[in-house]
Structure formats: C-alpha cells, structure tokens
Amino acid sequence: MEAETKEFRNEYDRYILKLLIKEYYISRPELSKAVGLTLSFVREFDNGTRSFGTTALDQFEELVFSKYEPLLKVHEYDLNQIKEQLEAIETDEQLEDFRLNNFEMV
DSSP states (O other): OOTTSHHHHHHHHHHHHHHHHHHHOOOHHHHHHHHTOOHHHHHHHHHTSOOOOHHHHHHHHHHHHHHTHHHHHHTHHHHHHHHHHHHHOOSHHHHHHHHHHHHHHO
16 A cells, blocks of 8 residues: 555554544544544544545544644554555455454554
8 A cells, every 4th residue: 555645544544543542532522523524424434434535634634643743652653563564555355454453452
C-alpha cells in the first residue's frame, strides 16, 4: 500500500482512533463532534465498515494530530511500525491480517 494514499490514511487513522479510544478512553462522541462528523459516521469508520473521504480525513487528522500530539508522541515508535506494516501490504488478505492482528493488540 502506498503511503499517503487515501486507503493508507484511512487505515492509519483508524488505528490511531482505536488507540486513543482504548488506551486513553477518548470519547468517540466528543471526538466526532469536535471533528464535525456524525457519531454514526465515526463509529462506522472505527469498526471498518466505512472509510473517510479526503475532506473527513483532513478534518480528523488536523484535530487528532494537534490535540493529541503529546499522547501520540508516546507511541511514536509503534506508529512508525504501523506505517511500515501498512506500506508492506499488497493484498486484501494482508490488509485483513493487519486489521485483525493490530486492532486486537491496541
């Protein structure tokens, strides 16, 4: 998977969302309100049944990377590993394996 593509950004941002919710108990409703997206849209994104478009990705990343930067810095090594894993994905099966293995670990 190529870095910085919409698919890459969706998977990376989904991982970050799960990390923030599970590790830091960030409220999905508060986050969705702050980003300007409906709760159901963010919930569907979180569970993998929906992907964000470019505008929603930009909104999500702008808020999350600025507001939660100190928390994400703590996980900098892990997040770099996630990026490398995503870049190595070439098939749908590998993507499913990534989702199963990494989202359960968060």
